[in-house]
Amino acid sequence: xxxxxxKRFFMTIAVLLLVMVFLSLLVHIVPGDAAKTLxxxxxxxxxxQKIRAAMDLDKPAYVQVANFLWKVxxxxxxxxxxxxxxxxxxxxxxxxxxxxxxxxSLTLAVLIGVPLGVFSATHPDxxxxxxxxxxxxxxxxxxxYVAGLxxxxxxxxxxxxxxxxxxxxxxxxxxxxxxxILPTVALAITWIGYLARLVRTSMLExxxxxxxRAARASGLSERLVRYKYALKNALIPTVAVLGVGLGSxxxxxxxxxxxxxxxxxxxxxxxxxxxxxxxxxxxxVLIVAFLFVFVNFLxxxxxxxxxxxxxxxxxxx
Amino acid sequence: xxxxxxxxxxxxxLERFEILWDILRRxxxxxxxxxxxxxxxxxxxxxxxxxxxxxxxxxxxxxxxPSVKYWLGTDHLGRDLFSRLxxxxxxxxxxxxxxxxxxxxxxxxxxxxxxxxxxxxxxLIVVLMDSLQAFPSLILSLAILALLGPxxxxxxxxxxxxxxxxxxxxxxxxxxxxxxxxxxxxERSLGATNQRIIFSHILPNVIAPxxxxxxxxxxxxxxxxxxxxxxxxxxxxxxxxxGVILYDGFYNIRLSPWxxxxxxxxxxLTTMGFTLFGETLRDVLDPRLSGTRGI
Numbered sequence: 388x389x390x391x392x393x394k395r396f397f398m399t400i401a402v403l404l405l406v407m408v409f410l411s412l413l414v415h416i417v418p419g420d421a422a423k424t425l426x427x428x429x430x431x432x433x434x435x436q437k438i439r440a441a442m443d444l445d446k447p448a449y450v451q452v453a454n455f456l457w458k459v460x461x462x463x464x465x466x467x468x469x470x471x472x473x474x475x476x477x478x479x480x481x482x483x484x485x486x487x488x489x490x491x492s493l494t495l496a497v498l499i500g501v502p503l504g505v506f507s508a509t510h511p512d513x514x515x516x517x518x519x520x521x522x523x524x525x526x527x528x529x530x531x532y533v534a535g536l537x538x539x540x541x542x543x544x545x546x547x548x549x550x551x552x553x554x555x556x557x558x559x560x561x562x563x564x565x566x567x568i569l570p571t572v573a574l575a576i577t578w579i580g581y582l583a584r585l586v587r588t589s590m591l592e593x594x595x596x597x598x599x600r601a602a603r604a605s606g607l608s609e610r611l612v613r614y615k616y617a618l619k620n621a622l623i624p625t626v627a628v629l630g631v632g633l634g635s636x637x638x639x640x641x642x643x644x645x646x647x648x649x650x651x652x653x654x655x656x657x658x659x660x661x662x663x664x665x666x667x668x669x670x671x672v673l674i675v676a677f678l679f680v681f682v683n684f685l686x687x688x689x690x691x692x693x694x695x696x697x698x699x700x701x702x703x704x
Numbered sequence: 705x706x707x708x709x710x711x712x713x714x715x716x717x718l719e720r721f722e723i724l725w726d727i728l729r730r731x732x733x734x735x736x737x738x739x740x741x742x743x744x745x746x747x748x749x750x751x752x753x754x755x756x757x758x759x760x761x762x763x764x765x766x767x768x769x770p771s772v773k774y775w776l777g778t779d780h781l782g783r784d785l786f787s788r789l790x791x792x793x794x795x796x797x798x799x800x801x802x803x804x805x806x807x808x809x810x811x812x813x814x815x816x817x818x819x820x821x822x823x824x825x826x827x828l829i830v831v832l833m834d835s836l837q838a839f840p841s842l843i844l845s846l847a848i849l850a851l852l853g854p855x856x857x858x859x860x861x862x863x864x865x866x867x868x869x870x871x872x873x874x875x876x877x878x879x880x881x882x883x884x885x886x887x888x889x890x891e892r893s894l895g896a897t898n899q900r901i902i903f904s905h906i907l908p909n910v911i912a913p914x915x916x917x918x919x920x921x922x923x924x925x926x927x928x929x930x931x932x933x934x935x936x937x938x939x940x941x942x943x944x945x946x947g948v949i950l951y952d953g954f955y956n957i958r959l960s961p962w963x964x965x966x967x968x969x970x971x972x973l974t975t976m977g978f979t980l981f982g983e984t985l986r987d988v989l990d991p992r993l994s995g996t997r998g999i
Contacts, residue, residue: 398834405835413851468747524732528975532934533968536954540961637980638840646954655845657935660850672847676839 411455464670474670485651489636491571496578504586526580532642535573550647590621630686634679726988733984739977754787767960777962790943795945798927806864811871818881833869841866849937878910923978
């Protein structure tokens with residue numbers, strides 16, 4: 388077990404190093420001069436040279452990779468070549484908004500999706516189960532940006548009951564939360580449907596297990612059997628999915644942040660892409676990848692803790 | 705002899721028909737099939753279905769609601785939304801099929817190599833796939849497209865590359881078990897080359913799950929492309945990608961609700977249709993795979 392976790396840890400480190408190398412080489416993989424694309428066709432050669440130097444582009448590729456790795460390992464993401472602001476500061480102010488949004492959505496999805504799934508599994512083939520089935524499959528097929536636009540259209544533009552864009556007034560928690568509602572729902576919808584389906588399937592499986600029948604036979608109340616014994620085991624696959632989910636939520640968050648004009652990581656990356664500010668794009672993407680890999684590793688740990696029967700080392704690979 | 709072949713062909717045709725019948729018998733499958741059917745008809749006959757040219761502008765009649773003249777209304781340049789959505793279906797499928805094909809073929813190649821050769825090659829490929837999957841796919845695509853610049857071809861390449869690791873993984877897992885099968889053992893002892901074993905014996909046996917995965921990925925690739933186009937990094941205006949229509953509608957959302965409403969609905973319905981159809985097809989073809997597909 389320990390061996391597996393150590394191996395997994397080093398794999399994670401290897402993946403992160405590769406990610407960094409890949410991101411610093413990306414500039415070379417694609418055709419054209421990054422500094423020229425950034426400044427446009429009419430820039431003077433001196434300016435291009437200056438920006439190339441600022442972006443390290445005048446050095447050989449391996450030096451660039453080494454410089455980038457060295458800086459990142461020392462906690463320095465570089466400097467925004469346009470404004471001279473440290474990228475650490477840009478990320479520092481954007482990241483909390485994205486994490487809050489992702490966690491709020493995932494929480495909402497769990498709070499609605501899991502009870503729906505449990506209800507369907509404990510009342511199979513009832514009409515409510517069928518409605519839940521239709522609803523959850525429809526929910527999984529709504530892309531988060533379409534959900535975001537529809538919510539914006541209905542609640543902010545037509546009914547005018549919700550604030551449309553931004554974070555709200557600074558320091559006003561109630562206003563901040565009001566501005567969080569629509570983006571959170573938009574990101575959560577897919578996951579509500581997905582979790583409901585997942586929990587229903589795994590709960591149905593668990594309810595047929597011998598230990599559940601044994602618990603029933605020994606006279607425990609149906610409530611106790613369902614929620615104390617069955618649900619606990621049925622939720623194990625859900626945990627694994629939630630880990631991956633947090634990562635894909637970060638992807639969806641980019642679009643949702645653009646729609647609701649929230650200054651999070653998505654907005655940071657989006658604006659940097661529009662101005663072709665490559666160092667900021669690279670740093671933003673790197674931070675998101677770091678989070679994604681880290682959460683996946685954490686999920687594996689929780690997973691083994693929840694179900695000691697799982698011996699990850701014995702799976703293929 | 706000829707009779708035997710004829711009866712064999714008839715049997716296969718009958719089986720195909722039975723699969724379709726099995727799908728249509730289930731309500732989910734019937735709804736899914738209907739939507740996919742309408743979608744494909746729209747793609748094929750777009751010029752006959754669309755009443756106007758998708759770029760035809762009628763500025764005095766911009767931001768119209770649905771009417772007899774413009775069935776679904778008009779956009780900010782007075783272009784007919786229905787015609788744009790109909791042509792948009794072509795773009796959607798025109799991006800999705802090549803992207804998935806690229807992902808599938810490269811993924812199959814990597815999966816076969818990793819699974820069959822094992823050892824260092826396997827470890828290298830697995831770490832490479834892990835690194836590619838360390839980015840949420842949307843963010844990886846954004847980073848690459850930011851440098852490549854937006855265009856139809858670039859979108860296809862980028863989607864193909866970001867979705868490829870999924871297929872490599874599925875194929876690799878299948879190859880790992882097929883490699884130990886008795887028929888492979890038999891081939892090897894008869895002196896067959898690695899190449900022959902991989903392509904003539906293992907590949908045909910492991911490809912089915914990847915093909916089902918590919919079919920079920922089509923709608924996600926469609927929404928993915930629309931998302932990229934919505935960000936201004938996919939298909940460029942005036943080409944009527946659903947993402948572009950959504951983007952135009954978003955910027956004028958206070959002036960007219962219709963562009964966002966219709967293009968959003970088109971995306972949701974298409975995804976739903978393909979998903980329902982794909983899931984039913986999977987259940988009919990191989991009940992063991994039921995519930996294997998995530999998001």
